[in-house]
Amino acid sequence: MGAGELHGRKAEQDAIAELLAGARAGTSSALVLRGDPGIGKTALLDHAAATAGDLRLVRGTGVEFEAELPFSGLQLLLRPVLGSLAALPAPQRAALEAAFGLGPAAESEPMLVGLAVLSLLAEHADGTGLLCLVDDAQWLDRASRDALLFAARRLHAEGVVMIFAARDGEGSFTAPGLAELRLSGLAPEAAAALLDRHPLAPAVRYRLLAEAGGNPLALLELPAALAAEGGSVFSPGAFPLTSRLQLAFHGQVSRMTRACQSLLLVAAADETGELAVILRAAAALGAAVDDLSPAEQAGLVLRGDAEGTTIRFRHPLIRAAVYQRAPLGQRLAVHRALAAALDSPEHVDRRAWHLAAAATGADEEAAAALERTAARARERSGYEAAAAAYERAARLSVEPDARAHREALAAEAALEAGDLERAKSLGGRASRWLDKDLSVNARIAQVRALADFWQGSYPAAHRLMLDGAELIRDTDPGQAAVMLTQAVHTSWYLGESQLAATLDLLAALPLADADPLAPVGPYLLHLVRGRSERPPPLGETLAAVRRRGRTPDQVLMILCGAALALGQDADAHELATSVAAGHRARGGAGRLPTVLFFVAEGEVFTGRHLDALATATEALQLARDTGQQQWVSQFSSVLAYLDAARGDEAACRSNAEEGLAGAAAGAISAGAPWAHWSLGLLDLGLGRAAAALARFERLTREPMRHHICATRSTPDLVESAVRVGTPERAAEPLARFERWASSVQQPWADALLLRCRALVAADDDQAQALYTEALRLHDQDGRALEYARTALLYGEWLRRARRKAEARGWLNEALEIFDRLGMRPWAERARGELTATGAQDEGSKPAEGAAIGLTPQELQIARLAAQGMSNRDIAAQLFLSHRTVGYHLYKAYPKLGIVSRSELKKLEL
Numbered sequence: 001m002g003a004g005e006l007h008g009r010k011a012e013q014d015a016i017a018e019l020l021a022g023a024r025a026g027t028s029s030a031l032v033l034r035g036d037p038g039i040g041k042t043a044l045l046d047h048a049a050a051t052a053g054d055l056r057l058v059r060g061t062g063v064e065f066e067a068e069l070p071f072s073g074l075q076l077l078l079r080p081v082l083g084s085l086a087a088l089p090a091p092q093r094a095a096l097e098a099a100f101g102l103g104p105a106a107e108s109e110p111m112l113v114g115l116a117v118l119s120l121l122a123e124h125a126d127g128t129g130l131l132c133l134v135d136d137a138q139w140l141d142r143a144s145r146d147a148l149l150f151a152a153r154r155l156h157a158e159g160v161v162m163i164f165a166a167r168d169g170e171g172s173f174t175a176p177g178l179a180e181l182r183l184s185g186l187a188p189e190a191a192a193a194l195l196d197r198h199p200l201a202p203a204v205r206y207r208l209l210a211e212a213g214g215n216p217l218a219l220l221e222l223p224a225a226l227a228a229e230g231g232s233v234f235s236p237g238a239f240p241l242t243s244r245l246q247l248a249f250h251g252q253v254s255r256m257t258r259a260c261q262s263l264l265l266v267a268a269a270d271e272t273g274e275l276a277v278i279l280r281a282a283a284a285l286g287a288a289v290d291d292l293s294p295a296e297q298a299g300l301v302l303r304g305d306a307e308g309t310t311i312r313f314r315h316p317l318i319r320a321a322v323y324q325r326a327p328l329g330q331r332l333a334v335h336r337a338l339a340a341a342l343d344s345p346e347h348v349d350r351r352a353w354h355l356a357a358a359a360t361g362a363d364e365e366a367a368a369a370l371e372r373t374a375a376r377a378r379e380r381s382g383y384e385a386a387a388a389a390y391e392r393a394a395r396l397s398v399e400p401d402a403r404a405h406r407e408a409l410a411a412e413a414a415l416e417a418g419d420l421e422r423a424k425s426l427g428g429r430a431s432r433w434l435d436k437d438l439s440v441n442a443r444i445a446q447v448r449a450l451a452d453f454w455q456g457s458y459p460a461a462h463r464l465m466l467d468g469a470e471l472i473r474d475t476d477p478g479q480a481a482v483m484l485t486q487a488v489h490t491s492w493y494l495g496e497s498q499l500a501a502t503l504d505l506l507a508a509l510p511l512a513d514a515d516p517l518a519p520v521g522p523y524l525l526h527l528v529r530g531r532s533e534r535p536p537p538l539g540e541t542l543a544a545v546r547r548r549g550r551t552p553d554q555v556l557m558i559l560c561g562a563a564l565a566l567g568q569d570a571d572a573h574e575l576a577t578s579v580a581a582g583h584r585a586r587g588g589a590g591r592l593p594t595v596l597f598f599v600a601e602g603e604v605f606t607g608r609h610l611d612a613l614a615t616a617t618e619a620l621q622l623a624r625d626t627g628q629q630q631w632v633s634q635f636s637s638v639l640a641y642l643d644a645a646r647g648d649e650a651a652c653r654s655n656a657e658e659g660l661a662g663a664a665a666g667a668i669s670a671g672a673p674w675a676h677w678s679l680g681l682l683d684l685g686l687g688r689a690a691a692a693l694a695r696f697e698r699l700t701r702e703p704m705r706h707h708i709c710a711t712r713s714t715p716d717l718v719e720s721a722v723r724v725g726t727p728e729r730a731a732e733p734l735a736r737f738e739r740w741a742s743s744v745q746q747p748w749a750d751a752l753l754l755r756c757r758a759l760v761a762a763d764d765d766q767a768q769a770l771y772t773e774a775l776r777l778h779d780q781d782g783r784a785l786e787y788a789r790t791a792l793l794y795g796e797w798l799r800r801a802r803r804k805a806e807a808r809g810w811l812n813e814a815l816e817i818f819d820r821l822g823m824r825p826w827a828e829r830a831r832g833e834l835t836a837t838g839a840q841d842e843g844s845k846p847a848e849g850a851a852i853g854l855t856p857q858e859l860q861i862a863r864l865a866a867q868g869m870s871n872r873d874i875a876a877q878l879f880l881s882h883r884t885v886g887y888h889l890y891k892a893y894p895k896l897g898i899v900s901r902s903e904l905k906k907l908e909l
Contacts, residue, residue: 008189009040015181026158032165032181034181034182036215038241045163054128061134068142068389072271074148108587109381113143121151155884158884176624225247246317259287260287263282267311332357333358338350339351352373356396371390374393377389384413390410404440427448427451445483466502485506488506492706495702506520507522527566538575542575557579557594564602600616601638614856633670638674644681656679674709714734718756754770775791788826794810795811795814796811799833866904
């Protein structure tokens with residue numbers, strides 16, 4: 001059915017036309033077409049291709065095949081655009097070449113291939129636009145799917161349209177964040193019009209319309225099958241529609257010669273359609289190229305390319321009918337023939353999978369070949385493909401120990417792929433085969449624990465991590481230390497007692513002094529309340545760790561979090577920024593949200609809200625694009641805090657709600673502490689002190705009372721309690737804060753403690769002395785926001801003491817800072833206090849600074865451009881295309897009042 005012959009699809013055609021028009025204007029978009037087999041998805045892709053006009057076109061199809069070869073679908077799709085590879089940044093080019101087997105395999109970040117795909121599509125669009133069509137996306141290998149979806153989510157201003165067609169109920173093609181269009185059956189009028197091409201008796205016509213349910217393929221194929229098979233495809237209650245269509249297609253296949261059927265079966269079992277391979281395998285079964293002619297004449301297979309080097313089935317259901325309805329013995333023979341035909345080095349992975357498909361029981365040769373295939377897939381960041389190969393190798397293993405070892409490797413690969421349920425299932429299966437190898441048991445426990453943790457099941461994750469560490473406590477204390485360090489993280493979400501118990505286990509490990517983690521435990525022990533000595537600086541601990549060897553990233557991240565909990569904000573921010581720079585350079589988009597969380601926290605704590613907004617906005621989008629729900633929760637809550645500071649109640653509540661969502665049984669959501677602090681700050685800023693106090697008090701109870709947010713929000717709790725007139729409700733939290741401030745010995749913490757004491761002081765002279773000393777320490781430390789909040793409280797205190805002239809100076813200082821930072825509720829409060837002193841109300845002032853008015857992404861890009869970075873360098877840093885970077889700069893210039901890149905360097909951004 002040609003593009004001009006579509007019946008009943010005007011709405012869908014209009015939607016596609018709008019996307020194509022956007023591409024011609026330089027706007028990118030992505031769309032998923034969903035629906036049952038035969039519903040018309042492919043016809044709509046054909047229509048899009050036919051109406052693309054001068055847009056460039058790339059087109060690919062997922063192929064149903066038991067083997068999952070990493071990046072195979074992506075390579076077939078992008079083959080026509082590989083000429084643009086040279087324009088990509090070197091790390092992206094190397095990653096894509098390794099993925100496609102065009103260069104040496106080198107372990108790289110999984111999302112670096114996705115970034116390379118984004119860059120490649122932008123290059124090939126070349127200002128004229130590009131249409132990228134992917135049919136049967138549910139059968140794409142996982143590595144190809146992840147890379148394409150990452151690119152689709154990061155498209156913006158390249159003029160690229162990506163349209164995916166995917167079946168309901170088969171395979172897996174979830175694409176959150178992408179627009180979807182679900183196809184239903186044709187309306188009765190359109191269905192009848194499509195059936196008009198067949199002369200049918202009225203009763204038969206009525207039956208066909210009823211059975212087809214508006215499915216275009218059924219309306220086209222079943223009439224011919226009905227005539228040829230004498231009605232067998234309509235035997236009462238026989239099959240669902242898809243099976244009837246398969247039966248109809250198989251009826252056509254069964255009328256071919258035996259040699260033709262053999263050749264078709266080889267083509268159905270092969271995943272690429274390469275005619276040379278198909279013919280070599282078919283020759284072993286007595287078939288030759290001439291035997292393909294009847295199938296071509298019947299339209300069962302079509303030429304796959306202009307050169308005639310590939311063939312494809314007219315519809316995937318034909319392939320399914322050929323393969324699934326062939327006797328088992330014939331299928332096994334075909335796979336053996338394909339394995340024999342794929343004897344060259346470049347086909348070693350395909351050969352392994354065909355050997356596995358030909359096996360009828362345990363087969364160590366096939367298992368070993370698949371294990372080697374899995375290792376190669378893992379080197380190319382094809383973790384899902386590696387998991388599939390390891391899992392199949394395990395099933396083919398002869399010895400139980402080999403099976404357990406391969407299932408453990410499969411579980412680790414599935415975890416690396418982010419397939420958490422599969423990782424847990426594989427880990428559980430592997431653990432049933434093991435009773436002696438403690439190190440493998442510990443690895444499996446770690447896999448299952450991390451999968452539980454990333455799903456929010458913190459109690460289960462914690463128990464597994466402790467159990468795994470106990471298994472190897474004496475035999476491998478270094479690895480046990482890594483696991484217990486991770487267990488510190490899981491315990492953080494469970495409560496103060498669990499944290500203390502985990503730290504005790506870590507401290508008791510018999511680590512050699514040369515072990516890289518030997519200095520980590522003593523530093524983390526300072527997280528336990530009640531320690532009086534000051535913790536060593538983070539820099540000293542890091543230096544000691546690095547002298548002993550390489551430090552795993554997860555340990556560095558836990559040290560970042562610990563440093564923030566211990567008040568070492570500058571050191572934590574410096575470490576997190578350094579690690580983030582490394583991830584950016586390596587293309588580690590998936591790893592970046594973790595470290596950016598600590599960057600954002602450091603920026604919030606030091607009152608750099610504009611920086612924090614840019615960091616958290618970028619990280620939230622990356623977390624969504626890479627499917628990391630834990631960090632979606634965390635960054636939504638951080639954004640809620642920034643919304644509260646600005647007084648944007650609707651945005652604050654919306655973001656906080658997302659931060660609180662998804663809590664597993666027996667645990668809080670990852671973003672809960674920040675969400676509660678945000679909602680309390682919102683209420684406090686808007687003058688609802690009682691509601692604010694109730695919110696802050698939730699943070700003083702388990703399992704959150706030891707969290708950073710509980711500690712840092714204590715000054716807000718004290719202020720709320722005093723404003724409500726119940727300062728006694730702040731007594732216990734203030735005592736905890738005092739012990740914490742005494743242990744961390746940071747000037748800014750001492751200043752906050754003095755502010756709190758001033759708020760609850762009964763003696764006026766004492767209160768004034770406390771406020772004055774707090775402001776002196778704030779001024780030394782340079783945290784303008786905390787200075788302004790203390791100045792506001794002191795000015796309010798002076799006004800109530802009828803010292804209006806003195807109050808005006810402090811209130812004016814506070815107001816100037818609040819206005820500059822865009823903190824509307826606090827500015828209005830300061831302005832109201834000034835009015836009460838008799839000062840003239842000069843009205844609100846807009847926030848100041850060159851960056852005001854820029855979106856967070858525009859600000860990031862403008863700052864990098866001001867450093868002299870090119871659009872391509874900025875794109876690589878921010879996981880965007882260079883065309884999107886150029887678009888944002890073009891939008892930023894008028895807001896900044898400039899017209900060229902050179903002027904950026906003169907601005908304070």
